[in-house]
Amino acid sequence: MNREKQITFLVNGRELEAAVLPNETLLETLRGLGYFEVKSGCEKGDCGACAVLVDGEAVDSCLTLTWTVEAREITTVSGLGTVEDPHPLHTAFIERGAAQCGYCTPGLIIAAESMLRNDTREPNLDDMRLALSGNLCRCTGYTKVFDAVSEAARVTRQAGESK
Amino acid sequence: MSESTIAARDGANVEFRQVGKALPRIDAPGKSHGKTRYAGDYVMPNMLHVKVLRSPIASARLLRIDVSEARKLAGVACVLTHEDLPDRLAPTDIPGQTGRKRLDTDQQILVRERVRYHGEPIALVAAETMAIAEQALDLIDFDLEPIPGVYDPVDALEPGAPIVQGTDNVVAKYKIRKGDTEAGFAAADVVIEKTYRTQFIEHAFLEPEVGLAWVDENQVINIRVSTQVIEHFRFIADAVGVPHNKVRILGSLVGGGFGGKEDVTVEIYLALLAKATGRPVRLCYTREDSFFGHGKRHPFTLTYRSGFTRQGKITALRVDMTADAGAYVYLSPYVLLYAIVAAPGPYRVDNLHVDARAVATNNMFTSAFRGFGAAQACIAYEQQMDEAAETLGIDPLELRRRNFLRTGDLISTGVPIESAVWSDECMTQAWEALGQRTPDDGPVKIGRGVATYQQSYGRITWLHDTSEAWVGIEVDGTVVVRSGVTDIGAGQVSALAQIAAELLGVNLTDVTVYNSDSATTPLAGTTTATRALYMTGNAVRLAAEAVRERLLGRAAREFAVAPGEVDMADNRAFVIDHPEQSMALKDLIAVCASEGIHRSELVMFRAPFTEGIDSETGQGRVHPDYAYGAQAVEVAVDTETGEITVLKSVGAHDVGLAINPDAVAGQIEGGAAQGQGYALSEELCYEEGQLVSPSFSEYLIPTAMDVPEYQAIILESRSGVGPFGAKGIGEPALTPVAPAIANAVADAIGVRIFDLPITPEKVVNALRRVAT
Numbered sequence: 001m002n003r004e005k006q007i008t009f010l011v012n013g014r015e016l017e018a019a020v021l022p023n024e025t026l027l028e029t030l031r032g033l034g035y036f037e038v039k040s041g042c043e044k045g046d047c048g049a050c051a052v053l054v055d056g057e058a059v060d061s062c063l064t065l066t067w068t069v070e071a072r073e074i075t076t077v078s079g080l081g082t083v084e085d086p087h088p089l090h091t092a093f094i095e096r097g098a099a100q101c102g103y104c105t106p107g108l109i110i111a112a113e114s115m116l117r118n119d120t121r122e123p124n125l126d127d128m129r130l131a132l133s134g135n136l137c138r139c140t141g142y143t144k145v146f147d148a149v150s151e152a153a154r155v156t157r158q159a160g161e162s163k
Numbered sequence: 164m165s166e167s168t169i170a171a172r173d174g175a176n177v178e179f180r181q182v183g184k185a186l187p188r189i190d191a192p193g194k195s196h197g198k199t200r201y202a203g204d205y206v207m208p209n210m211l212h213v214k215v216l217r218s219p220i221a222s223a224r225l226l227r228i229d230v231s232e233a234r235k236l237a238g239v240a241c242v243l244t245h246e247d248l249p250d251r252l253a254p255t256d257i258p259g260q261t262g263r264k265r266l267d268t269d270q271q272i273l274v275r276e277r278v279r280y281h282g283e284p285i286a287l288v289a290a291e292t293m294a295i296a297e298q299a300l301d302l303i304d305f306d307l308e309p310i311p312g313v314y315d316p317v318d319a320l321e322p323g324a325p326i327v328q329g330t331d332n333v334v335a336k337y338k339i340r341k342g343d344t345e346a347g348f349a350a351a352d353v354v355i356e357k358t359y360r361t362q363f364i365e366h367a368f369l370e371p372e373v374g375l376a377w378v379d380e381n382q383v384i385n386i387r388v389s390t391q392v393i394e395h396f397r398f399i400a401d402a403v404g405v406p407h408n409k410v411r412i413l414g415s416l417v418g419g420g421f422g423g424k425e426d427v428t429v430e431i432y433l434a435l436l437a438k439a440t441g442r443p444v445r446l447c448y449t450r451e452d453s454f455f456g457h458g459k460r461h462p463f464t465l466t467y468r469s470g471f472t473r474q475g476k477i478t479a480l481r482v483d484m485t486a487d488a489g490a491y492v493y494l495s496p497y498v499l500l501y502a503i504v505a506a507p508g509p510y511r512v513d514n515l516h517v518d519a520r521a522v523a524t525n526n527m528f529t530s531a532f533r534g535f536g537a538a539q540a541c542i543a544y545e546q547q548m549d550e551a552a553e554t555l556g557i558d559p560l561e562l563r564r565r566n567f568l569r570t571g572d573l574i575s576t577g578v579p580i581e582s583a584v585w586s587d588e589c590m591t592q593a594w595e596a597l598g599q600r601t602p603d604d605g606p607v608k609i610g611r612g613v614a615t616y617q618q619s620y621g622r623i624t625w626l627h628d629t630s631e632a633w634v635g636i637e638v639d640g641t642v643v644v645r646s647g648v649t650d651i652g653a654g655q656v657s658a659l660a661q662i663a664a665e666l667l668g669v670n671l672t673d674v675t676v677y678n679s680d681s682a683t684t685p686l687a688g689t690t691t692a693t694r695a696l697y698m699t700g701n702a703v704r705l706a707a708e709a710v711r712e713r714l715l716g717r718a719a720r721e722f723a724v725a726p727g728e729v730d731m732a733d734n735r736a737f738v739i740d741h742p743e744q745s746m747a748l749k750d751l752i753a754v755c756a757s758e759g760i761h762r763s764e765l766v767m768f769r770a771p772f773t774e775g776i777d778s779e780t781g782q783g784r785v786h787p788d789y790a791y792g793a794q795a796v797e798v799a800v801d802t803e804t805g806e807i808t809v810l811k812s813v814g815a816h817d818v819g820l821a822i823n824p825d826a827v828a829g830q831i832e833g834g835a836a837q838g839q840g841y842a843l844s845e846e847l848c849y850e851e852g853q854l855v856s857p858s859f860s861e862y863l864i865p866t867a868m869d870v871p872e873y874q875a876i877i878l879e880s881r882s883g884v885g886p887f888g889a890k891g892i893g894e895p896a897l898t899p900v901a902p903a904i905a906n907a908v909a910d911a912i913g914v915r916i917f918d919l920p921i922t923p924e925k926v927v928n929a930l931r932r933v934a935t
Contacts (some may be wrong), residue, residue, distance in 0.1 A: 035198025
């Protein structure tokens, strides 16, 4: 019954090993390891609060079994940058007032980052709607979230051009 | 009150350095970087995990419960049923600062004999792991005998209806008798009578209810919990049977509230289990638990009978309201009171007759939700205005203009409105912001609608509301604010920091706020009723002003000028007319510290106190003040599929003064989305009291796909009773949205749907009815 397996994976650039049951979700594993920025909102894949990047793609960690991320690279919102060296999405969410209660914010930033990594052109409103459609927010009405993501995309684009 | 009096009110024409600026909130970096710790992010060594056993049916008698097998399961530390509890009830009345209990609303903590709603808690399990706790739930053996329940408030009022609790199903009644409605209707050229219905809705905050409790070395039960109200420590202590000073509530930043975390949720269960086991206990609701775990918004049936002259002046209004209170009282009487106060909306109605009742059923209990009864009234009175406009052949905006209250007019409860009433300015600006009208496209019809409102801010004046705050300045010139206020996401704490920064001449980033701890921060009262900024903002302002006065006095001596000639900004004190004469704030503080000049202040701010309204006429003061504003929307309705798309949605609100315009705009945009869900997609479906939609895949709140880019227009009359003339925006932002959308849909398709939500199915059926 307790068929635990040693799983090795990267979280925010750090190699970790954990003894994991076959039915354990990545949400449970990450929170168990202290990655509390990964939020639990529904545990059914309805709300997106638990989103993380797995090899650069946003996934709901509540629907991802930890056994499936063996040797893969996981990034949480805190892994995108630090307070001293923030990611453009961090900065834009702060400056544009895109976080209210903030509970959905980590998932929204991850979903936005997944979009930007796959499409670094200027995302239009429909691109953003689609990219963020799996992330529920009850506070903001998404308007300032769209502002922040557009702003981060612009900054990212400019940084790319100046290289 | 004249215009000039308003202009001369508190805060007018003052230039600010920090207040009024769209600064990043102090809580924004933590939230964006994932550093903020919510109540569910705390763990303790040796911690137990809790699960709640809930009734699978809505109305039943508990014949037997046997937990012996569950207790035997390895890893189970404790199982509690009603048999294990002290002979106590849980108070659910509104928490006040006076310690006076206002209503007889106490209820069973766990089911004793009678189940009254689907999901009512029957037993608690604490175990070493969540999985063991879940297993233990399955091992609890119990027999429920279904008994007839009542699921519709109208049925519940019939003679012989099953009684939910006590001796009858009427939970509360209110009425208003103002002027002479008979004479008013006799003077009317046109009388319009319509009935509007609203539905059960869910707060759907993203952070489910959660808490962690432990008993410390002083026998204090500490509970770190997601709540809007740390003052619940008193009710929790009463329920558990310990003195009030033996329960401590530590709040955290709250992952959304909207009224759904205004009542006690997990706290009493945690306190009982921490006490019983002597170990830390954590209870985190699943999303499904959360659908069962807090009160919903009251469904209302509202019948409006309005008399108008041909010129569009209201001559009389008769309103009948019935609200579904669900299985327990909670805040239903207060919600009903708000609804009657709001009944005529922002209009002058001299002849007003209101009868309202809240009725017990075996549905989920209903309680606080942003808008608190006033939102339901708005859904009726604003649709009624459009119905009247059509009948009278008057433009809907113009009809409203002919009836808006003006400052000094008497509101529904017979007291004058003292602050600005900028309903017309807000409505006009919101409407104009819609811009060019989108043309119809074949079967897709475009419609526009507007709604205005009156919404109180601040609590009912006979609750004798107070708020305490402490402000101090450290020897290095940084500022500390201590206030028990909870921050539920609107930026309550950051606004306090902005006020303190303004008055003490520092930057926002120089202020740290400690909040939401019933043991160490002065009690500030609830974050409910759009009161946090009004009450706690005023308390912080008063405390900061007291410190400021002493610092300016000492600086004036240093500069050999009068205190009135000195100001503070950018971390310096300086002579206003000779800014070159200045000193660093930290040097001034060092002088104050060495001379023993008091660098901190604890202040209590008091709202106006009254003793209630006349029970026969409903006349008297109920709230400190009211806010006014408007929402204008444009929708597209596909007449073939019934699908409704909101194309444009603009909220324009007189907030008195915006402490932080970005935070205010955030409230307006978020309110626009919540109101849109209320109008179009959200409904908790109960069948014989059974909730059949307990998930986000069945209960549909607006997603990024459903929303336009909302527009917020902020007007500032500086006429409010909050700090610097601020009013409030938390609840007002939501209130007019749903009726504006309902009016837009009616404009688009030429037929009104009187029951929310306006689903595609209802649109198609309504169009079919008209066609045949």
